[in-house]
Amino acid sequence: MNKKSFFIVLILLSVVLVSGCSSSVGNPPEKPGTADSNFESVEDSGSGTGSGDIDVLYQVSTIDALLQGVYDGVLPVAELETHGDFGIGTFDGLEGEMLALDGNYYQIKTDGIAYPVSGEMTTPFATVTCFEADENFRLEEPANLSELEAFLDMNLPSENLFYAARVDGNFSYIKARSVPRQEKPYPKLADAVSTQSVFEFENISGTLVGFRAPEYVKGVNVPGYHLHFITADRSAGGHVLDLEMDNGDVSLDITSAFFMELPTSGDFYNVELGQDLQADMEKVEK
Amino acid sequence: MNKKSFFIVLILLSVVLVSGCSSSVGNPPEKPGTADSNFESVEDSGSGTGSGDIDVLYQVSTIDALLQGVYDGVLPVAELETHGDFGIGTFDGLEGEMLALDGNYYQIKTDGIAYPVSGEMTTPFATVTCFEADENFRLEEPANLSELEAFLDMNLPSENLFYAARVDGNFSYIKARSVPRQEKPYPKLADAVSTQSVFEFENISGTLVGFRAPEYVKGVNVPGYHLHFITADRSAGGHVLDLEMDNGDVSLDITSAFFMELPTSGDFYNVELGQDLQADMEKVEK
Numbered sequence: 001m002n003k004k005s006f007f008i009v010l011i012l013l014s015v016v017l018v019s020g021c022s023s024s025v026g027n028p029p030e031k032p033g034t035a036d037s038n039f040e041s042v043e044d045s046g047s048g049t050g051s052g053d054i055d056v057l058y059q060v061s062t063i064d065a066l067l068q069g070v071y072d073g074v075l076p077v078a079e080l081e082t083h084g085d086f087g088i089g090t091f092d093g094l095e096g097e098m099l100a101l102d103g104n105y106y107q108i109k110t111d112g113i114a115y116p117v118s119g120e121m122t123t124p125f126a127t128v129t130c131f132e133a134d135e136n137f138r139l140e141e142p143a144n145l146s147e148l149e150a151f152l153d154m155n156l157p158s159e160n161l162f163y164a165a166r167v168d169g170n171f172s173y174i175k176a177r178s179v180p181r182q183e184k185p186y187p188k189l190a191d192a193v194s195t196q197s198v199f200e201f202e203n204i205s206g207t208l209v210g211f212r213a214p215e216y217v218k219g220v221n222v223p224g225y226h227l228h229f230i231t232a233d234r235s236a237g238g239h240v241l242d243l244e245m246d247n248g249d250v251s252l253d254i255t256s257a258f259f260m261e262l263p264t265s266g267d268f269y270n271v272e273l274g275q276d277l278q279a280d281m282e283k284v285e286k
Numbered sequence: 287m288n289k290k291s292f293f294i295v296l297i298l299l300s301v302v303l304v305s306g307c308s309s310s311v312g313n314p315p316e317k318p319g320t321a322d323s324n325f326e327s328v329e330d331s332g333s334g335t336g337s338g339d340i341d342v343l344y345q346v347s348t349i350d351a352l353l354q355g356v357y358d359g360v361l362p363v364a365e366l367e368t369h370g371d372f373g374i375g376t377f378d379g380l381e382g383e384m385l386a387l388d389g390n391y392y393q394i395k396t397d398g399i400a401y402p403v404s405g406e407m408t409t410p411f412a413t414v415t416c417f418e419a420d421e422n423f424r425l426e427e428p429a430n431l432s433e434l435e436a437f438l439d440m441n442l443p444s445e446n447l448f449y450a451a452r453v454d455g456n457f458s459y460i461k462a463r464s465v466p467r468q469e470k471p472y473p474k475l476a477d478a479v480s481t482q483s484v485f486e487f488e489n490i491s492g493t494l495v496g497f498r499a500p501e502y503v504k505g506v507n508v509p510g511y512h513l514h515f516i517t518a519d520r521s522a523g524g525h526v527l528d529l530e531m532d533n534g535d536v537s538l539d540i541t542s543a544f545f546m547e548l549p550t551s552g553d554f555y556n557v558e559l560g561q562d563l564q565a566d567m568e569k570v571e572k
Binding site: 062064065157158159160161162214215216217218219220223254256257258259260261262263264268269270271273274 | 348350351443444445446447448500501502503504505506509540542543544545546547548549550554555556557559560
């Protein structure tokens with residue numbers, strides 16, 4: 001390798017490694033089926049596997065561990081940020097709803113206010129990605145939450161992949177919640193949400209941030225949609241319980257790779273997983 | 287950054303990116319709970335997230351897609367190799383059992399013989415990792431398959447993580463199988479295995495290669511153990527149906543991160559997933 005090539009390689013390597021959600025190096029993201037093979041590998045996305053990859057949904061722990069009360073933060077937000085600029089989750093001790101949008105992380109506490117998040121704060125459960133829209137739609141008709149989800153479903157290339165969904169819209173009504181910090185011994189999530197604060201917004205503009213996970217990852221993530229909300233001025237929001245949308249712009253990011261990091265100590269080790277927690281899930285989500 | 291630091295960084299970056307399963311850079315793998323935080327992040331393993339990471343179980347597609355007959359190869363072995371030197375799976379068209387050990391990939395066909403694998407061959411489903419033993423045990427007592435699995439279970443730090451398991455042993459009996467290449471329209475796996483070839487080995491030395499997946503990933507991977515076998519001279523083997531082991535050396539690799547890449551076109555898009563395929567799984571595995 002001559003000196004010039006050497007430095008070009010150095011620069012490329014540096015870009016790959018220091019970027020959190022930088023765009024791919026050279027290769028634009030491709031839509032499914034347009035690649036040479038019928039497998040759009042993460043390498044093809046241009047930035048190696050893992051950190052900062054645009055088509056990877058990165059997750060900390062599992063939804064069932066959270067349902068069972070594993071609330072101790074295990075990953076600092078400073079590290080979570082390297083895996084995504086967009087996502088949802090919660091914080092150490094189940095203290096509030098996490099929402100990440102355009103690279104900014106927010107903590108929505110029980111007063112409904114969206115607070116900035118420091119890199120030292122930790123999460124017991126979060127799902128993030130580097131958001132790059134693969135499909136965009138305009139929704140002009142009013143829609144409630146079920147109708148919005150049905151509209152999104154109609155536009156999915158497959159129900160068997162993961163998707164990140166962003167909706168910048170005008171809402172006549174949004175019902176959202178946040179959960180207070182829990183104390184040990186931690187209650188199960190279905191019990192913890194009995195102390196949740198519920199906020200109602202009327203005639204508000206803002207952004208829905210969330211994911212659609214396939215049915216077959218039940219136990220790992222929430223099958224179907226899981227959405228959080230933040231107002232257009234990024235001042236308030238919460239975990240979405242219900243909504244009436246007037247109109248909005250919908251973006252879907254197809255995330256065909258799923259990267260889950262599990263806690264390597266603490267409550268996660270001994271919690272009973274693998275049970276059917278469907279009833280708990282319904283109590284918690286809606 | 288001065289010139290010296292600059293070159294040190296360059297060298298580190300190069301090692302990180304070109305390695306498939308190279309050992310970690312500087313940081314030896316740590317046992318759970320010994321890290322500063324209670325989360326042994328992949329970064330801490332020394333080689334960034336993804337490709338070649340020592341504590342990542344890398345998977346192509348899902349077990350339920352395979353059970354439903356999605357057999358078209360979607361990832362070349364040349365790429366799979368960058369994610370692991372150890373693992374199991376199958377090949378395009380369900381042609382034989384895949385086994386990877388010490389960086390060598392084998393295809394065990396219906397004659398029971400282990401053939402070398404070329405990088406152009408593709409897989410519809412495989413699970414690999416860069417194997418580095420976290421725990422080693424010597425088993426001196428004879429054990430059948432259930433007893434071996436129970437012994438392994440007794441030595442797991444948690445049932446909620448993924449593990450790679452390697453057993454170099456002497457076996458009084460091993461019953462293994464392989465499956466012939468299927469033609470389209472592909473039958474379901476439970477039907478395809480009705481044409482399997484079964485091999486019986488007696489008084490043979492060799493290696494069991496496989497994984498233990500937690501119960502909560504049912505639908506994604508095989509809950510519990512999934513083992514393939516290859517003889518000590520690496521000439522024959524198959525998917526393990528039954529065994530009687532005299533003694534052996536057992537190694538467990540704790541893989542706390544799980545990276546799943548899904549096909550972005552082909553049969554995977556439209557196959558019905560999320561059903562309970564437990565009955566099919568039992569028919570296929572044992």
